[in-house]
Amino acid sequence: MKQLTLFCDYFTSGSPGLLLGPVKREVLSLQPYVVLYHDFITDAEAEDIKMLAQPGVSASSEHFSHHLRRKTPRLLDQRISLLTGLNVTHPYGEYLQVVNYGIGGHYEPHFDHATVRLSILLILFSVEAGGSTAFIYANFSVPVVEKAAIFWWNLHRNGQGDMDTLHAGCPVLIGDKWVANKWIHEYGQEFQHRCSLNPEE
Numbered sequence: 001m002k003q004l005t006l007f008c009d010y011f012t013s014g015s016p017g018l019l020l021g022p023v024k025r026e027v028l029s030l031q032p033y034v035v036l037y038h039d040f041i042t043d044a045e046a047e048d049i050k051m052l053a054q055p056g057v058s059a060s061s062e063h064f065s066h067h068l069r070r071k072t073p074r075l076l077d078q079r080i081s082l083l084t085g086l087n088v089t090h091p092y093g094e095y096l097q098v099v100n101y102g103i104g105g106h107y108e109p110h111f112d113h114a115t116v117r118l119s120i121l122l123i124l125f126s127v128e129a130g131g132s133t134a135f136i137y138a139n140f141s142v143p144v145v146e147k148a149a150i151f152w153w154n155l156h157r158n159g160q161g162d163m164d165t166l167h168a169g170c171p172v173l174i175g176d177k178w179v180a181n182k183w184i185h186e187y188g189q190e191f192q193h194r195c196s197l198n199p200e201e
């Protein structure tokens, strides 16, 4: 049944693997479907990802990113896979892209959805002020919540790009912001997240 209101819960996605450690889900928007998973990564995972990316990243007023041509920490991939039912290993999932925003650092409005079905933005380290992720057409923004992850579907269930997912990284005002995004593709896994009976959906 479709939930008609926003809510928070402990979510297992029906997966036995998550029964012992459900994720703290906060549903922020139903259309587009955007959720915040609290305490999604551990301090150690955040430090690891930052360290691995360090040689290629420096704080900048433009966003400055580095593709981590290494595997996402295995347990993290596993958590994402259990949650989504999707294969998130390369080439189904991209390598992590690590971004460090300095003061004024921002990301202009854009879509992720060319071929990307699901976007996962891991918030490694938070800011003191600014830096929200704004969904412009959908008219809401997500504050920078350290160790949380923002998930959203970029495509409608029928495979078309969802124009309501236009989003941007707002300028950092104080401090700096470290995120890592993971993009998961459509091709090869159409049957893991099927279309619905409504062709418009």
Ligand SMILES: O=C(O)CCC(=O)C(=O)O
Residues within 6 Å of the ligand: 099, 107, 112, 121, 131, 132, 133, 134, 167, 168, 169, 170, 179, 181
């Ligand atoms: O940093 C943000 O808030 C947004 C980042 C983003 O949209 C991206 O990396 O594709």
Ligand SMILES: [Fe+2]
Residues within 6 Å of the ligand: 110, 111, 112, 167
């Ligand atoms: Fe994006």
